[in-house]
Amino acid sequence: MLTQHAPRLWTYEEPLRFLSFEIGRIMTVIRLSSGELVVQSPAELTPALESALSALGDVRYVVPASKLHGHLYMEQYRAAFPAVELLAAPGLEARRTDLTFDGLLGDVPDPRWAADVDQVAVSGHRWLTELAFFHRSSRTLILGDVGYHVGSSAPLKTRLMARLAGVHGRISPPRDFRLTVxxxxxxxxxxxxxxxxxxxxxxxxxxxxxxxxxxxxxxDGFDWLLQSAGDVDGDGGTRT
Ligand SMILES: [Fe+2]
Structure with missing residues (x-):
């Protein structure tokens, strides 16, 4: 039920309908060099998914994409995997007061996974307090709502909606998220x-x-941001 993309990288896709459009959602699983698993944007933990994960390794870290995305089922992972650490995205602790988090994610990767995974805390957006992850060995970028991507396999109605939202064939937040930067x-x-x-x-x-x-x-998906006025030299300024 998990799709393997690289020696230490898997995904699990589950259906999700939004405003009657089928857009689906994707969970990512990384096996660290230590053998421990990082689960990003956890899906509902069915018995089948639980056993599939257990077959891959020790589920040790569960991380959301943001305070909006990928935190719904975290409590199920704590119940199923007693040694797991639940880690919060900025702003998530205030939304999920029912959970006790083991740490807060920011711009600096956890030393326990830094050799395998890097991360950026995406800042400057009202809602998308998102963690972007980079799995080094598979050269994979992992996003949440910062990256929607509707491709050619989506139903026609979804593709039409995606064209309007600016997320068809390119990776970008939908237009409403662009308006809330x-x-x-x-x-x-x-x-x-x-x-x-x-x-x-x-x-x-x-x-x-x-x-x-x-x-x-x-x-392509971020041309609206990268080429906007104020960054005409294209260097994006200096990080301080
Ligand atoms: Fe989302």
Missing amino acids: ANEATFRRSIRDVLAWDFDRVIPGHGEIVETGGKRAVL
Whole structure:
């Protein structure tokens, strides 16, 4: 039931309907060099998924994409895997007061996974307090709502909606998320930090995985941000 993309990388896709459109959602599983598993954007933990994960290794870290995306089923993982650590995205602790988190994710990767996984805390957006992850050995970028990608395999109705939302054939947040950027320069710096990674595959939060050519798909999807006024030199400014 898990799809393997690289020696230590799997995904699990489950259906999700949004405003009657089928957009799906994607969970990612990384096996660290230590053998422990990181589960990003956890799916509902059915008995079948639980046994599939147990067959891969020790489920040790469960991380959301953001305070909006990928935290719904975290409590099921704590119940099933007693040694698991649940880690919060910025702002999630206030939303999930029913959970006790073992740590808060930021820009610095946890030393226990830094050799395998890097991360960027995407800043400058009102809602998308998102963690973007980079799995080094498979050259994979992992996103949540920062990266929707509806491809050619989606139902016609979804593809039409995706065209309107600007997320068809490219990786981008939908237009409504583009309108809620709080600090454009900061948001642009975060996206440039993401683009600095040497990734080829992209696992979006919703839609279709891009197995190759992912960097071009992100550059296309963020042309509205990267080429906007105020960044005419294209260097995105200096990170401070
Ligand atoms: Fe989402």
